[in-house]
Amino acid sequence: xxxxxxxxxxxYMTLVIGVAIIACAGISFLYDEPVEIQMSLIYAGLxxxxxxxxxxxxxxxxxxxxxxxxxxxxxxxxxxxxIFGSLPYIFSGxxxxxxxxxxxxxxxxxxxxxxxLSDLETIxxxxxxxxxxxxxxxxxxxxxxxxxILPFLGVGGMxxxxxxxxxxxxxxxxxxxxxxxxxxxxxxxxLTLIEAVLLKFAGGxxxxxxxxxxxxxxxTGGFSTRSASVGAFDSAIVDAIIIVFMFLAGVNFSLHYYAxxxxxxxxxxxxxxxxxxxxxxxxxxxxxFNIWAADLASFTRCFRDAAFTATSVLTTTGFGTxxxxxxxxxxxxxxxxxxxMGGCAGSTGGGMKIVRxxxxxKKVVRxxxxxxRPSAVIQMKLGGKPVxxxxxxxxxxxxxxxxxxxxxxxxxxxxFTPDIVTAVTCVIATLGNIxxxxxxxxxxxxxxxxxxxxxxxxxxxxxxxRLELYTVLILFLPSFWKK
Amino acid sequence: MRIVIIGAGNAGRQLAMRLCEEKHSVVMIDANPQAxxxxxxxxxxxxxxxxxxxxxxxxxxxxxxxxxLIAVTDNDEVNILSCLLGHAAGxxxxxxxxxxxxxxxxxxxxxxxxxxxxxxxxxxxxxxxxVFNMLQMPGALEAFDLFAGKVMVAGFSVNAVSPLxxxxxxxxxxxxxxQSVRVIAIRxxxxxxxxxxxxxxxxxxxxxxxxxxEDIAKFFEWVCPDIEPFEKVIIAGGGDLGxxxxxxxxxxxxxxxxxxxxxxxxxxxxxxxxxxxLRADALTESALEESGLHDRTAxxxxxxxxxxxxxxxxxxxxxxxxFTATQITRTDFIPVVESLYLVNRVVSPYISTTNAILHWxxxxxxxxxxxLHNLPGELLDIIIAPNHKMDGRRIMDIxxxxxxxxxxxxxxxxxxxxxGDLQLQADDRVLIFCHSDAVKKIQSLFM
Numbered sequence: 001x002x003x004x005x006x007x008x009x010x011x012y013m014t015l016v017i018g019v020a021i022i023a024c025a026g027i028s029f030l031y032d033e034p035v036e037i038q039m040s041l042i043y044a045g046l047x048x049x050x051x052x053x054x055x056x057x058x059x060x061x062x063x064x065x066x067x068x069x070x071x072x073x074x075x076x077x078x079x080x081x082x083i084f085g086s087l088p089y090i091f092s093g094x095x096x097x098x099x100x101x102x103x104x105x106x107x108x109x110x111x112x113x114x115x116x117l118s119d120l121e122t123i124x125x126x127x128x129x130x131x132x133x134x135x136x137x138x139x140x141x142x143x144x145x146x147x148x149i150l151p152f153l154g155v156g157g158m159x160x161x162x163x164x165x166x167x168x169x170x171x172x173x174x175x176x177x178x179x180x181x182x183x184x185x186x187x188x189x190x191l192t193l194i195e196a197v198l199l200k201f202a203g204g205x206x207x208x209x210x211x212x213x214x215x216x217x218x219x220t221g222g223f224s225t226r227s228a229s230v231g232a233f234d235s236a237i238v239d240a241i242i243i244v245f246m247f248l249a250g251v252n253f254s255l256h257y258y259a260x261x262x263x264x265x266x267x268x269x270x271x272x273x274x275x276x277x278x279x280x281x282x283x284x285x286x287x288x289f290n291i292w293a294a295d296l297a298s299f300t301r302c303f304r305d306a307a308f309t310a311t312s313v314l315t316t317t318g319f320g321t322x323x324x325x326x327x328x329x330x331x332x333x334x335x336x337x338x339x340x341m342g343g344c345a346g347s348t349g350g351g352m353k354i355v356r357x358x359x360x361x362k363k364v365v366r367x368x369x370x371x372x373r374p375s376a377v378i379q380m381k382l383g384g385k386p387v388x389x390x391x392x393x394x395x396x397x398x399x400x401x402x403x404x405x406x407x408x409x410x411x412x413x414x415x416f417t418p419d420i421v422t423a424v425t426c427v428i429a430t431l432g433n434i435x436x437x438x439x440x441x442x443x444x445x446x447x448x449x450x451x452x453x454x455x456x457x458x459x460x461x462x463x464x465x466r467l468e469l470y471t472v473l474i475l476f477l478p479s480f481w482k483k
Numbered sequence: 484m485r486i487v488i489i490g491a492g493n494a495g496r497q498l499a500m501r502l503c504e505e506k507h508s509v510v511m512i513d514a515n516p517q518a519x520x521x522x523x524x525x526x527x528x529x530x531x532x533x534x535x536x537x538x539x540x541x542x543x544x545x546x547x548x549x550x551x552l553i554a555v556t557d558n559d560e561v562n563i564l565s566c567l568l569g570h571a572a573g574x575x576x577x578x579x580x581x582x583x584x585x586x587x588x589x590x591x592x593x594x595x596x597x598x599x600x601x602x603x604x605x606x607x608x609x610x611x612x613x614v615f616n617m618l619q620m621p622g623a624l625e626a627f628d629l630f631a632g633k634v635m636v637a638g639f640s641v642n643a644v645s646p647l648x649x650x651x652x653x654x655x656x657x658x659x660x661x662q663s664v665r666v667i668a669i670r671x672x673x674x675x676x677x678x679x680x681x682x683x684x685x686x687x688x689x690x691x692x693x694x695x696x697e698d699i700a701k702f703f704e705w706v707c708p709d710i711e712p713f714e715k716v717i718i719a720g721g722g723d724l725g726x727x728x729x730x731x732x733x734x735x736x737x738x739x740x741x742x743x744x745x746x747x748x749x750x751x752x753x754x755x756x757x758x759x760x761l762r763a764d765a766l767t768e769s770a771l772e773e774s775g776l777h778d779r780t781a782x783x784x785x786x787x788x789x790x791x792x793x794x795x796x797x798x799x800x801x802x803x804x805x806f807t808a809t810q811i812t813r814t815d816f817i818p819v820v821e822s823l824y825l826v827n828r829v830v831s832p833y834i835s836t837t838n839a840i841l842h843w844x845x846x847x848x849x850x851x852x853x854x855l856h857n858l859p860g861e862l863l864d865i866i867i868a869p870n871h872k873m874d875g876r877r878i879m880d881i882x883x884x885x886x887x888x889x890x891x892x893x894x895x896x897x898x899x900x901x902x903g904d905l906q907l908q909a910d911d912r913v914l915i916f917c918h919s920d921a922v923k924k925i926q927s928l929f930m
Contacts, residue, residue: 067524158527172529174508174529175485175508175510175527175529176508176509176527176528178527179508
């Protein structure tokens with residue numbers, strides 16, 4: 001690994017973080033908050049910027065990145081962003097313990113939305129805005145943003161893009177990777193803006209809440225400004241707007257780009273999108289009838305809650321309007337399965353990604369067919385195009401590692417949690433970047449009761465999940481560090 | 484510009500690299516997924532797997548929205564067809580690499596240009612001409628003409644008996660000869676050095692200079708005292724390239740062509756007039772013996788087998804050949820062969836292709852742009868526009884990037900020496916050599 005070039009690029013990313021933290025001080029100033037809050041944000045931002053400046057100057061030189069360096073940059077970049085991003089919480093005293101502060105920051109950047117904070121209404125707006133902004137940066141990827149704005153990266157940009165963008169095969173909208181990154185960020189920013197405007201004018205939120213929730217939705221994050229999450233607004237219109245935008249955030253952003261350039265038919269030509277769309281409708285209906293039969297509320301209320309929760313969990317957002325922990329076991333189990341699946345490849349959602357699940361299901365069918373006719377040659381196709389054998393075996397390995405980590409992680413977490421359901425779901429909820437799990441980490445609870453050691457482990461799981469395992473795990477291979 | 488390149492071979496990859504450096508958007512099409520993966524690993528390009536002459540593949544590459552389509556596969560018909568399809572779909576410019584001379588030298592009613600191909604490159608012909616130039620000027624490892632023969636660019640290697648060794652230009656005894664030409668670049672251990680007054684020449688340096696043909700010839704006589712004109716040229720391999728070279732050479736120097744295949748040898752014999760054709764394996768002692776190899780012979784190995792070519796050159800050197808050149812198609816071999824000084828000159832046809840295409844691309848603003856063999860630099864020929872900020876500027880007042888050097892100036896068809904107090908005028912043609920990194924800077928400075 002070319003350490004000098006890796007840390008040089010990490011310093012650029014840290015600089016972006018520093019600037020963003022200082023911008024939050026401006027928000028705090030706008031709302032006339034105590035000077036200490038603004039100062040803590042400014043200090044945190046300055047520390048990040050100065051550190052970035054010093055490292056950047058010390059490591060300057062040619063930037064020639066190999067594939068390996070891409071993984072290094074992304075992993076260390078995210079760790080650096082989390083360390084510096086946690087400073088505002090610590091300096092302002094909102095979260096005292098540094099590990100908890102890093103848990104909260106990592107949860108923000110990885111768009112998990114798991115929180116250690118309980119009484120959100122007492123937290124200053126400057127800090128709230130930073131919390132929401134970590135979501136927004138992490139959703140499309142801070143490094144993808146760097147690829148879009150740093151002109152000198154060239155091929156190196158591709159290595160970074162490959163390591164940070166989710167999904168088994170990476171789309172390229174345009175020949176040059178910097179242009180692709182710009183377009184994706186453009187689509188992302190546009191959708192965020194539209195949602196914020198709708199939440200303000202149709203949903204009746206104030207500008208602050210509308211932007212914080214728009215950041216949380218488009219990044220499929222889940223941090224809210226209220227303890228009762230989106231349920232606190234108790235408005236069908238707000239719910240509807242957020243459902244639509246959570247759904248959009250879980251779709252491959254390349255498809256949005258094609259739709260915006262006049263090819264909306266690409267949505268339903270995409271097999272992953274079709275699967276995502278119909279699976280979501282199916283599971284919404286299943287949950288609706290399941291909870292309606294349990295006589296919890298009126299049918300329309302059941303439908304509204306089921307639609308919101310199903311979308312929120314499948315896209316790994318983690319906003320809540322109803323306490324799904326009180327729903328029947330069938331619905332709760334379905335939600336756990338949905339946590340595993342996550343959004344589409346190339347979206348901001350977490351989990352294993354729909355396309356991987358879809359290809360694995362096809363593989364199972366293919367295996368059964370070849371069992372029956374051993375000499376049959378069956379080429380797997382996706383949307384009429386053959387799927388390469390390497391991608392299939394890559395996905396099988398991904399599945400195996402994912403399940404292994406869930407099993408091992410749950411075992412470890414039983415030491416830090418009161419029961420098995422909590423232990424298993426907190427690992428799935430962090431690894432899949434969802435946020436809320438079941439029982440002690442359920443939608444109305446938070447992660448504040450888990451000890452700092454447990455929080456530290458979950459922080460690592462969030463990073464693993466967001467960077468899709470390989471990017472982080474590859475750093476543990478001894479040969480990665482050798483020349 | 485958005486550019487579609489069809490063919491991920493040596494020429495395609497080399498071109499893509501140059502075009503990416505200049506911030507063009509490049510889409511590459513090839514039927515071989517491995518070749519594409521290899522190209523994509525090192526380049527910021529979009530790759531599409533498929534046959535370049537397939538309309539649906541061209542559509543997928545959004546060729547119709549592109550500014551330029553370059554077809555450089557091994558197959559002439561694929562190249563021509565994809566260019567024609569591209570032209571019909573509205574691509575602004577098309578370039579095809581065509582090897583078979585029948586496509587080019589036919590009757591003017593059957594002209595590919597008329598069908599909409601803007602530039603047709605015969606890589607092998609260009610390459611053969613380059614080798615022929617070298618053979619005509621003993622001592623030169625590279626030689627080509629500019630401005631209709633008024634200016635010549637030549638490269639030579641500083642050998643053990645050269646009077647230049649370990650001296651700066653000012654310390655040499657024949658200052659008049661040195662001042663008549665201009666040293667524009669030195670390649671030392673695969674690095675490019677842009678020279679200035681205090682640069683010391685070292686043995687094995689590859690020195691490039693610009694000047695008038697007579698001056699360069701005189702300079703060469705002095706700088707390479709041990710080299711005499713070749714009496715014989717032996718070409719191993721009667722493929723397209725070998726045959727073309729023999730056609731050029733046979734009228735000037737004695738030429739022997741070694742070809743193993745009976746039928747091909749017969750074909751060559753029919754095409755050539757004065758050349759002696761031997762049907763023999765060039766990699767045997769007896770064949771070299773029979774061809775009459777002696778100490779004033781140039782040996783050029785042009786078969787398709789890289790390893791065989793290198794070996795063949797070494798055998799010829801052992802037999803006393805004073806100059807050896809080999810064709811190498813595998814790009815990865817070139818730096819090794821050059822750094823070990825195994826042969827006098829490596830010939831790689833794809834460089835001529837890249838050269839011709841870059842030349843064409845710049846033709847609107849810059850008249851010629853040439854690549855020097857394997858050097859990361861280019862020669863730019865820039866015309867000073869009337870009332871441009873450079874019009875009337877003295878050369879010493881121009882802030883030229885350190886990686887660039889003004890080689891020479893053409894004024895009203897006369898060559899001017901680029902001294903510091905020369906004032907530039909409108910319509911002057913300024914020849915500048917610069918490192919690839921500095922091309923953009925030079926363009927913004929002069930245009």
